Amino acid sequence: MAARCLPAARSRLGALLALGAARRGSLYFRVSPCVFSTAAQQRSTGDECGPEDPHDEPKHPLSDCALEHKAIRLEEQVRDLTERYRKALADSENVRRRTQKFVEDAKLFGIQSFCRDLVEVADILEKTAESAAEEAELSNPNTTLKKIYEGLSLIEAKLQSVFAKHGLQKMNPVGGKYDPYDHEIVCHVPAEGMQPGTIALVTQDGYKLHGRTIRHALVGVAVESQE
Numbered sequence: 013m014a015a016r017c018l019p020a021a022r023s024r025l026g027a028l029l030a031l032g033a034a035r036r037g038s039l040y041f042r043v044s045p046c047v048f049s050t051a052a053q054q055r056s057t058g059d060e061c062g063p064e065d066p067h068d069e070p071k072h073p074l075s076d077c078a079l080e081h082k083a084i085r086l087e088e089q090v091r092d093l094t095e096r097y098r099k100a101l102a103d104s105e106n107v108r109r110r111t112q113k114f115v116e117d118a119k120l121f122g123i124q125s126f127c128r129d130l131v132e133v134a135d136i137l138e139k140t141a142e143s144a145a146e147e148a149e150l151s152n153p154n155t156t157l158k159k160i161y162e163g164l165s166l167i168e169a170k171l172q173s174v175f176a177k178h179g180l181q182k183m184n185p186v187g188g189k190y191d192p193y194d195h196e197i198v199c200h201v202p203a204e205g206m207q208p209g210t211i212a213l214v215t216q217d218g219y220k221l222h223g224r225t226i227r228h229a230l231v232g233v234a235v236e237s238q239e
Contacts, residue, residue, distance in 0.1 A: 120221070120222045121221060121224065124224075127175075127219065127226055128226055128227060130175075131180075134175070135216070135217065137164060137167060140164055141161060144157055145161045147161075175219075179221055179222040180221050182217050182219055183220065183229050185211045185214060185231055186212070186213065186214060187206070187211065188210065188211055189209065189210060189211075190210070190231070190233050194218060194220075194225050194228060194229060195211065195218065195228060195231045196228040196230050197231060197232070197233050198215055198230045198232060199215075200233055200234075200235045201213060201232045201234055201235070202234070202236075203234035203235055203236055203237065204234075204237075206234040208234055208235050209233060209234065209235075210234050211232070211233060211234070212232050212233065213231065213232040214229055214230065215231070216229065216230035217229060218230075
């Protein structure tokens with residue numbers, strides 16, 4: 013029984029193997045064109061997208077010469093801006109110094125007009141003291157004029173002390189050279205024992221406030237006498 017069934021099984025197995033081979037063949041032929049087509053497309057794409065040509069390097073938007081010119085222009089702009097910055101600093105420093113000087117002068121010379129009026133009072137006080145001294149010499153030394161003169165002298169000394177405290181000083185030009193910035197000539201006198209051009213007398217005292225002349229001294233200048 014087994015011997016009779018064996019040949020039949022073998023023949024059926026052979027048929028099945030042949031049928032499987034036939035099916036695999038048809039599937040291969042159906043798939044292979046697509047595979048070949050895909051491979052061809054890949055080769056074509058690979059040819060088109062192949063390695064870049066080493067000579068086809070990306071070009072810069074600006075050449076080296078243009079970049080050099082641009083760098084030169086930028087350096088010139090930097091130098092120009094730096095110079096402007098330095099000038100602006102110098103100008104601001106000058107303005108600061110002028111403003112500071114203006115403020116200092118305002119503090120020093122803010123009382124200039126007041127001092128001009130006050131020295132006129134000093135002139136009157138000085139002349140009054142001189143008149144009182146002359147009258148006291150002519151009369152009894154124990155009279156009231158003597159006391160008045162002493163009081164006026166004290167007031168005059170105190171006034172000059174206050175003037176000096178605030179930078180106001182009286183000029184003493186007698187015997188010195190004539191200076192048009194400090195003196196005003198009102199007369200000429202013979203040079204007796206003095207060099208010509210020097211100041212021989214003062215008719216009105218001059219004053220300076222912190223070294224600045226606020227009132228010129230009225231002076232007489234010595235000149236050579238003409239014989």
